[in-house]
Amino acid sequence: MEGLNLAFHRTMEIGFIRGFKVGMDNIHLSHFIYADDASLISSGGRLTLVKSVMGSLGIYLMSLFKCPETVLKRLESIRAIFFWGGSNSVKKMSWLKWDKVLASFDKGGLNVGSLKAFNLALLFKWRWRDIVGGRIEQYLKVLLEEIGCPILRDRPDSWVCNLSDDGSYMVKDAREYCILVRWNLSAKGIDIDSIVYPNCNNGVETRDHLFFDCDVARDLWLRIRIWLGCGLPHFSSWDLFVVWLEGVRLTVSSKNRIIAVMVTSLWAIWRFRNDVVFQDSFCSKNSLFDVIRLFSFHWIKNRGHLVSNWNFWLSMPV
Structure with a gap:
């Protein structure tokens, strides 16, 4: 840096650059x-x-x-x-x-x-200003109203999961409630007009009924089993499908294709259900089956690179 300054001073002395003056004190600037x-x-x-x-x-x-x-x-x-x-x-x-x-x-x-x-520190500063600015008393009153009259027990604190009966957390319990079917919404205390599945009107809309046991799902899975032709049985839940897939003797690529078809089918059934509930539209079973074959083909072709021929996919997917 010192050598650069000396070089600029030398060029000013021989007249190559002049610089300029700024401010009331006429400060001479030659370079930045x-x-x-x-x-x-x-x-x-x-x-x-x-x-x-x-x-x-x-x-x-x-x-x-x-x-x-x-x-x-x-x-x-x-x-x-x-x-x-x-x-x-x-x-x-x-x-x-x-x-x-x-x-x-x-x-x-x-x-x-x-x-x-x-960034987070700057954002939390606004929160801190609210607390220090006198609003903490207001928040405390609201908190006390929400708590009511708490009962203190002489025992250590512990985590309790309200998704299970015994209070212990299980992954299957969380997975059961993550899909907002009518039964789960009702279990969460949300007031809905009915818990019956609107597409068949003969059963409670649970996750397993929606995806595996209703008339639409059963007919769809029958077509898929015939199309795959790998001895795929009928399942009443996703967990039973996972158990079957782990025990069946198939190649890894074949299992990946079956998983792609299964996941695409679940997505198609869920979209079919939402179209009926929210848009009052209806898709035929034939159209639903065609959607599953089309989307599963594009998924495997673009993501897994396990198949590239459309005709081969229609005739022999596994």
């Missing part, structure tokens, strides 16, 4: 040093610019909005490239993982700080 001159700045200087300049450019927007992950990753990438002396056209070696550089001094980093943590 921009952040683009990363190759002329030491690593300590780049570290200072990363902390003081590049870390605070978005302070106003970050204090109002939560920054998307993609934007944060891009900004961190720009800071990392600049810190290691690179640019858009020049790539330099990264001698340390960027997360390590962002860490605090006691963690072995350079105390730069991540933009994500900075």
